[in-house]
Amino acid sequence: MAYDVVVIGSGPGGYVAAIRASQLGFKTAVIEKESLGGVCLNWGCIPTKALLKSAQVMEYIKHAEAYGIEASGKHNFEKVIKRSRGVADKMSKGVQFLMKKNKIDVIMGFGKVQSKGKVEVSKADGTKEVVEAKHIIIATGGRSRELPSLKQDGKKVIGYREAMVLPQQPKSMIVVGSGAIGVEFAYFYNSMGTKVTIVEFMPRIVPVEDEDISKELEKSYKKSGIEVMTNSSVESVDTSGTGVKAKVKTPNGEVTLEADIVLSAAGVVANIEGIGLEENGIKTDKGRIVVDKFYQTSVPGIYAIGDCVPGQALAHVASKEGIICAENIGYAEKKYHHQPEALDYNNVPGCTYCTPEIASVGYTEKAAKEAGYEIKVGKFPLSVSGKAQAAGATEGFVKVIFDAKYGEWLGTHMIGYNVTEMIAETVVARKLETTYHEVLNSIHPHPTISEGIKDAIEVAYGEAIHL
Template sequence: MAENYDVIVLGSGPGGYVAAIRCAQLGLKTAIVERELLGGICLNWGCIPTKALLRSAEIFHYMQHAKDYGLVAKGIEADLVAVVKRSRGVAKQLNQGVTHLMKKNKITVHMGTGTLTGPTSLTVKGDKGDEKLSAKHIIVATGARARDLPFAPADGKRVWTYRHAMTPAEMPNKLLVIGSGAIGIEFASFYNDMGSEVTVVEMLDRIVPVEDKDVSAFLEKSLTKQGIAIKTGAGVEELKVSDKGVSARIKLKDGKIENGEFSHVIVAVGIVPNTESIGVEKLADMDRGFIQIDPYGRTKSKGLWAIGDCTPGPWLAHKASHEGVTCAEAIAQELGNKDVHPHPLDRNAIPGCTYCHPQIASVGLTEAKAKEAGYEVKVGTFPFIGNGKAIALGEAEGFTKTVFDAKTGELLGAHMVGAEVTEMIQGYTIGKVLETTEAELMQTVFPHPTISESMHESVLAAYGRALHI
């Protein structure tokens, strides 16, 4: 006989486990099904452990530049094994934290591979054999995985995905990174700081192509200065893998062919949704494997919902978590809870962060996208070299850029590159959610000395009122 719940969540990543917790908070009998590790890819093999790696690389970078701060540091070297061990320890700690949260919220955990047998039923194949579960509602949160190159699938030895790159058996001496999105650029930055010779190949005409073009140009200049070779408008046409390394055939922007020898390759060319073997194809509309949903997470089948990386992008952990809460509240509302009032997701108010060196962060429309959308814009940019705190930190490289609707003063987008911008972007994100205009931002008092003052100055600059440039 099937075990019955109000809600079953299939997948326990940042979308799934948050959705389960919110369901439980709303008094719903909730279960979660996970085939591997609670916390999913983000917590165990993505966002969190990569930030631990990048923090080690950042400290190593500062130690190597100690003299810039009037300090002396000798005999500096990196212990790759210890760096990876620390990263895995951080992931383990947070995995245990999610386990605790499941118990605290009385969420039943079924470990095993879940397969839908209908919109509101599934089977779980695990250590207990086959379990049949049913619920009034099911939320699919199965996430996604790295996309392989068809001519050179990842082998974990010479050709890596992000997962292999987080637990390397050896330090690459010459690394090729294919793709310059957030994952590719973060690993390029990490391994460059750790001492590898790094080359990045990007098919489009600029790196981090979803960002504002000024951010892309600044970051490329900065990474090149740090020693990373960047080839845009280029494509890897062939990889020949041997026990000793990888030979790459690269077609450059001008059509010429360049052959290169590398010790390792990281493939960061996108993701594939984990939807092909869970029984969802007949229950939901699909587009290239992604489950199509309404703004609250509903599929075309009553009782079946989906969130996170198995649905349309942006494919970000915080977007998945937000969708999880929205979905849980919409389900509770359908089940008769009159005290919840879910709001549809505003995709223009989802911040994006990339933790390379220097960091980049953004929210809303780029200048180009705003113009494409028909806006007449006012744009302000303020360089970190005009910010006292940035200079004092020795981090005067970077800028803040804001884009406004010239007619209404609406904040359309904000784009930042430099130290700690991933922590500051949320100020603009809150501003967008509150539908702020330049007037409120101008009247806001920013603390001194902080790098956040560059946010204020960029707003002032958009209206010809910047004070420190």
């Protein structure tokens, strides 16, 4: 089989790159070893959001009286998991439809770059097939990082995949790592009634976020009964008994924690083994494939996108990288009218879907100062927001950071109800090089949580109306 473009991997980077390549007139195929949609649709972004929605509904029931409603109920853990899997399955079928609609061939099997222009596909039945392509895009994604002191056995020491399909709810759980994966699962299991302890190596949870966000989330989690241990690390685990005993090094000495299950949520590692990189001289650095700004590897005609290249390991980043990569191939082949714009990795939004939600983009306050900016900072508490009061969700705040000299919007950091739906305003405004003045002259609807962005900007410039 001969193609113009072959994509290895069908996650949010791979399938999007394939669709864009097909739209540009390239004969395209994707090679997938497991399920269309990759980790995001099947084991990541989508099914976890389904689980978190179930947790949120459970929280509503627990606090129904606060809304003037008498309600009681209990959850069925198996049905919660089943609903999540159903949502994931539906989304994966949606990608199947998109492949057919865009006339993209789907080849099931493990793809390995054999040589420039050739990919070997090892199929489930043991047979092999060689697929030819002028352009090869590697989009093999990532997997749960395994710590040396925390070997995963899939039963008592698990990764995110197992955490989504546990046959029964554990009474207690230790979550190692407090990035997006860790805090989302901590919230889910705590809401379901599991006793949760977070162990974080860094001085604060969600360490990539602004420091004020970390403090607010820790306060919220402790209030909800989650134990938080920062500056701490799991040194070893003993799984010989009925549960797990974890030795944890803390600033005050070593302690032993006992739980039914340990969830290792210490980030992701790229899937770059056994795909032909070494044999073909494709350069890597620190476990990622080295690429230029248009995702060309060190070998012409071979590209890489998504979690297997440097940059944020986020679905929306992988998708945009896939589009840029396909359009640049199109430009080189005179199928696209101009060279695409390179991705600005400092304007990538990050969202965490625990409760309260977290959303951020751009510089943190600390990073802005370190970059040499003189800044103006505005912080608007959602406890003052009319919509938040009406929704019974007054936790959190909106924090904005502006350059004092030119009014450039440097960053936004939010924690609270529905904030993941609000961050796009900052992303677009920063892309358009909007200043504070233009945002304040744009009417924000009332009552909404989103007007908190305007209110925070007013605070930054000493024009606060509602505070």
